[in-house]
Amino acid sequence: MxxxxxxxxxxxxxxxxxxxxxxxxxxxxxxxxxxxxxxxxxxxxxxxxxKKDPLDVNDELLKNTLLKQHKDYIGFIRTQENEILIPIKHEVDRMNRNQKTIMDHFGAMDIHNRTVLQSHRELLLGQKVHNDILRQVAGSLDGISDKMADREAMKEKFHYILDSYVQKRDSFGMMTPAREKEELLNRTRKQIDLL
Structure with missing residues (x-):
């Protein structure tokens, strides 16, 4: 066939x-x-x-804004690393050197009693400084974690508001009065202001 x-x-x-x-x-x-x-x-x-309008570029602007904020948070974390974690490493190295000094002095304890006591005091002081820095790091990390969680929750709420707005806007026909469109826009703005 x-x-x-x-x-x-x-x-x-x-x-x-x-x-x-x-x-x-x-x-x-x-x-x-x-x-x-x-x-x-x-x-x-x-x-x-x-069902997107090719002239509506707001979605791309929103994505770019969120990406920029994400990069800012990453930059903040890297700054914390440079300002807190690296100094902690230097402090730990200093403590190790102090402990070695203490061990060296234990061999000649009778002669170097005062030096050992001074090194011990420095070690205790270094440990206190180290503990303080660790507490600061833990607080900073908790703060960062809270901000990231808040940001994620904010994004979810904003997505919900945006989806509701788009769904309602898409349901409007050509004969929908401008007053209803303006009311939808005002309601959406109020919801965003409440975030």
Whole structure:
């Protein structure tokens, strides 16, 4: 049985656009290493599935803002490492040197009694400083952990508010009065202010 040629060939459509748009399309297709027709079909599917307006770039701005805040937190943690953890290591090294000094003096205890006592005092003082620094580190790490947890909770609440806004906005038709749209925007702003 012979298949008809029209059954095999898909019906193709043509869209006309300017040279600048064509160049952008070529760059996107090259970057993704896909044919332009496939990239175009995937863009249409994306906007159809996500129900996003291509002119609405706020989602990208939100992602970029969150990424910047995340980088700031990482920078803060690295600063704490340089300002607290590295000095702790230096202090521990100093304590080790003091302990070695004490051990050296134990061999000649009768002669160096005063030196041993002084080294012992320095060791105790070093241990106290070390314990204080460890308490500060523990407090800083608890604070960082709390801030990260608060940030995650804030993100979840903001996502909920944003999703509610988008869902309600998408349910509006062309005949929806501007007053309802303004009320939705005001309600959403109030919810964000309450965060």
């Amino acid at each position: 012979e298949t008809r040629k029209t059954d095999i060939v898909k019906t193709l459509r043509t869209i006309k656009y300017d040279t600048a748009t064509a160049q952008k399309m070529e760059k996107i297709a090259l970057k993704l290493d896909r044919p332009q027709r496939l990239v175009f079909a995937q863009m249409v599917d994306y906007f159809h599935r996500s």
